[in-house]
Amino acid sequence: MIVLPADRFRELGVAIFSALGAPRDRAEFVVETLVEASLTGHDSHGISYFVRYADRIRKGFIDVGAEPVVAKESASSALVDGRWAFGQVTAMRVMELAVEKAKTQAVSAVGAYNCNHIGRVGYYTAWAARQNVVAMMFVNVGHPAVAVYGGLGRVFGTNPFSAAVPTGEADPFLLDYATSVVAEGKVSVAKAKGERIPLHWIRDKHGKATDDPRAMKDGGWLLPFGGHKGYCLQMLMEMMGAVMTGSRSGLDPETEPPSTNGVFAVAIDPDWFVGLEAFKQRAEMVLRGVKATPPEPGCRVLIPGEPEWETREKRLREGIPLPEETWDQMVKLAEELGIDPRYYETG
Amino acid sequence: MIVLPADRFRELGVAIFSALGAPRDRAEFVVETLVEASLTGHDSHGISYFVRYADRIRKGFIDVGAEPVVAKESASSALVDGRWAFGQVTAMRVMELAVEKAKTQAVSAVGAYNCNHIGRVGYYTAWAARQNVVAMMFVNVGHPAVAVYGGLGRVFGTNPFSAAVPTGEADPFLLDYATSVVAEGKVSVAKAKGERIPLHWIRDKHGKATDDPRAMKDGGWLLPFGGHKGYCLQMLMEMMGAVMTGSRSGLDPETEPPSTNGVFAVAIDPDWFVGLEAFKQRAEMVLRGVKATPPEPGCRVLIPGEPEWETREKRLREGIPLPEETWDQMVKLAEELGIDPRYYETG
Numbered sequence: 001m002i003v004l005p006a007d008r009f010r011e012l013g014v015a016i017f018s019a020l021g022a023p024r025d026r027a028e029f030v031v032e033t034l035v036e037a038s039l040t041g042h043d044s045h046g047i048s049y050f051v052r053y054a055d056r057i058r059k060g061f062i063d064v065g066a067e068p069v070v071a072k073e074s075a076s077s078a079l080v081d082g083r084w085a086f087g088q089v090t091a092m093r094v095m096e097l098a099v100e101k102a103k104t105q106a107v108s109a110v111g112a113y114n115c116n117h118i119g120r121v122g123y124y125t126a127w128a129a130r131q132n133v134v135a136m137m138f139v140n141v142g143h144p145a146v147a148v149y150g151g152l153g154r155v156f157g158t159n160p161f162s163a164a165v166p167t168g169e170a171d172p173f174l175l176d177y178a179t180s181v182v183a184e185g186k187v188s189v190a191k192a193k194g195e196r197i198p199l200h201w202i203r204d205k206h207g208k209a210t211d212d213p214r215a216m217k218d219g220g221w222l223l224p225f226g227g228h229k230g231y232c233l234q235m236l237m238e239m240m241g242a243v244m245t246g247s248r249s250g251l252d253p254e255t256e257p258p259s260t261n262g263v264f265a266v267a268i269d270p271d272w273f274v275g276l277e278a279f280k281q282r283a284e285m286v287l288r289g290v291k292a293t294p295p296e297p298g299c300r301v302l303i304p305g306e307p308e309w310e311t312r313e314k315r316l317r318e319g320i321p322l323p324e325e326t327w328d329q330m331v332k333l334a335e336e337l338g339i340d341p342r343y344y345e346t347g
Numbered sequence: 348m349i350v351l352p353a354d355r356f357r358e359l360g361v362a363i364f365s366a367l368g369a370p371r372d373r374a375e376f377v378v379e380t381l382v383e384a385s386l387t388g389h390d391s392h393g394i395s396y397f398v399r400y401a402d403r404i405r406k407g408f409i410d411v412g413a414e415p416v417v418a419k420e421s422a423s424s425a426l427v428d429g430r431w432a433f434g435q436v437t438a439m440r441v442m443e444l445a446v447e448k449a450k451t452q453a454v455s456a457v458g459a460y461n462c463n464h465i466g467r468v469g470y471y472t473a474w475a476a477r478q479n480v481v482a483m484m485f486v487n488v489g490h491p492a493v494a495v496y497g498g499l500g501r502v503f504g505t506n507p508f509s510a511a512v513p514t515g516e517a518d519p520f521l522l523d524y525a526t527s528v529v530a531e532g533k534v535s536v537a538k539a540k541g542e543r544i545p546l547h548w549i550r551d552k553h554g555k556a557t558d559d560p561r562a563m564k565d566g567g568w569l570l571p572f573g574g575h576k577g578y579c580l581q582m583l584m585e586m587m588g589a590v591m592t593g594s595r596s597g598l599d600p601e602t603e604p605p606s607t608n609g610v611f612a613v614a615i616d617p618d619w620f621v622g623l624e625a626f627k628q629r630a631e632m633v634l635r636g637v638k639a640t641p642p643e644p645g646c647r648v649l650i651p652g653e654p655e656w657e658t659r660e661k662r663l664r665e666g667i668p669l670p671e672e673t674w675d676q677m678v679k680l681a682e683e684l685g686i687d688p689r690y691y692e693t694g
Contacts (some may be wrong), residue, residue, distance in 0.1 A: 286590060
């Protein structure tokens, strides 16, 4: 494991995407979302994507210069054609439109299609909450990895859901998770470390429970979280992310690009409803009440988002850890792209 | 267990609420929602409420003649003061407004406060889906019964969530559940039958796992479903149901009326987005793909809502079963109210 300050990764990431032809402001934004994912502890959606996105750019799946366009628009709604730009650029456009419209219409809904991988969904909802709007993002992944409840084999993607709520606290309430028991990246991390995983995470290719993370790549699949209740939520993401926007479903033939997201955002302005100050005061009352709850022995009671904001502070102070193998891949890529060594030499 | 046709219960229910002063059309509507809950297998939200609502009417908690009023309104949004009418009347008003506004604005959001128990949430979302709109309802219960993840003691209500989606099929996709592992009613049912319950449903008053359903009434509490992921959803219901609308939170002092709901609905018109026919075709493709999935040994793959629609057909054919104790309570109530015996004699 190497540990480097966030800024070092930021500079390297911008150098990589710039060398691959991305306009500087766009490279900076995409890198910012990936660094934020790593800072908040979502390593599976973080800076390791420098290398994966570089590969997708070279293969023509991500068009670094493309500009998402608003294909349809009303006072409260929009449908965005992402035109295979960086998914992050499309998702941010979706959320900016949603916030802007919610502030004049009380509620808004904005969807997107032709959208690449958008990274950590909580980036966009948390941003909206900091603009004093409640935001939800329903996302499907056009790459099946998860079974349905009671079924065998891969049907849907990890279909994440995120919701963020402004509160009286500095950081928003943030729900942000895959509707599978865990994100696929957690299985990969266990595999890389040679560790066993809990029996309720995945099934092997025969549908048998297993604690061997290698079974995932060998034809296995993830399970939805929370039994039939999580499965219902997983399928709601498919309805909103894929069906409502016209994006690729996990049930469509898997064509290229290999990893797509269908994105649907809803934003609500609390100021129109109960009033912003009243909303924040009451939200804070709820958060404080939860924090005052006595914990089960050996547990902490955490507010949704709290682990993220805690990890962020720690990693801003101590740096972001990265497996050496991943770092070596980044260095190799940087060398191929002729990037100034000061961006990737650790000494 | 007695078994009677739905119509018999319908007539008895209307007679009860009419005798308690409810206008006939209102009594019919409330009874309709309760009979539908029983028909679809949600016994914990069904006709057993005839007796419980009668008690609340007599205590002045439900105002059978009150008319909910729209306290604030825009083209896409509304906030409804339920004025302590039957919760069902308020929730239906919320959903009617949401559907009407979504059809002209593509998306809408409607909240309600001063709202009594609304019964089975899926009644309203499924109704909206039959009007070709995607609907979600975020509900909090102002009566704590569920712990937070990692915490001891009752903090929030069973905070249900429901979402319904129109499809090419006759019946909508329907997600409709408490964010606790099970609804409180399921624990009561096990208790009445003298059965044990799974260890992950509740904790006793000391925070210990138990399979004894009696521990619930003796100071115990339910757990949120799906670990921290279900807990996040539970708390989102509190933010939308209670905080956004100004309704009572599980963390407020528990005053009267004893059982309140904070209600927040979002409706989205698929016709504005991908187009209604395209939406239904794609939704049907997703449903059929799921149904074609090979099942795990001993399992069936079910679509969200399918158990409900199956049970409904069966009970329409065979009648609704009711524990004799509950039936006896209804008969006693009917006698007290001087109701014509033909409504409650089974012979």
